[in-house]
Amino acid sequence: MIHKISEETIKRFCAIIQIIVIASLAILLISLFFRPGIMTGVPQLHTISDPLHLFSHSFESYYYLVHIGFLLILINPLVGLSYLVLRAWREKVYLCMLLALGLILYILITAVIAGLTYHGAQVIMR
């Protein structure tokens, strides 16, 4: 009976995590060139936390690039864990598979609950 995930799986898991992080950082760096205020040299850090404000100033490309890069960072662990689940299933390391699957569900449910709570609170405030 196999008790542990194989070395090859761990190496591939590492590669996936690394590729996604580097890709996301590359996107985020590119996004800085589309940053509002970079042409005039005026930093506008306060505008970043307000997506609607950015939209109103037609900074869609910056907004989308930053969010794509950022979301890539956040989904990175989910992608890595999903790969672990698949490989653990193939290698019949069922305990690890279940543990990884549990963590994916934890993170997804949390994101949904956080979203619902936030939007619910906004609706109540209106």
Next chain:
Amino acid sequence: MIFIVVGFFAGLLGAITGLGGGIIIVPVLTIFFHIPIHKAIGISLVAIVVNSSLASVSYARKGFTDIRLGLTMEQSTIFGAICGAFISGYFNAKILEFIFGIVLLFAAIQMVSSLGNVIAEREIKIRHLSPMYRVKHIPAGMILSFFAGCFAGMLGVGGGIFKIPIMCLLMGVPVKVAVATSSFMILLTGATGAWIFFIRGDVYLELAVLLSVGILAGSLLGSYIGIRMKSKWQSRLFAIVLIAAAIRMLTGIK
């Protein structure tokens, strides 16, 4: 540019010690850049995810990460991080920081006094992907790990400050394996916390980008140094970082 430098040093220290860098990023952003603590925590969590992604990959490739232990411990840690991130807005930050400072001092004393001697004996038993150690007290470790996750989600730190002592002192895991496994766990804990802060609108994406870029370089160098550094020195460095963090917490951030 200054944020990239801050990120670099946070990444360097975070990767060497397995802390994740949050303990450096949050006070620096709050004290020197006057960013509200909730936003600083959000930024810190994003930077922590980037930092631990690279550090954990480096450690895992060398065979130091105990993936199975990490996945087991994360079951309770993530639940703690969720609770911590949700209630962070309702708790008095000053009281929490005080308690946190006391706990950090306690952990630092523990690391220097007893662990330093134990580590040297266990280090020789580490082998590539088949570490010769037996993990003890898993249920107790998971319960304590819940609280580690809670603090991680609440204060924007990786939680390594708790997880490493728990794994080393309670569960009998060698310090290098504990640091590597903690780094892997921080990746998941940080991402969960970051989701909540992001959805709540508590993340300055631009600062997170700049810090992450600095952390990329710092983390790569840190994990290179961390693997080659003797465990005795690693635990001493870890203790110094804990004391510094404790002073920061006890004196308060304003």
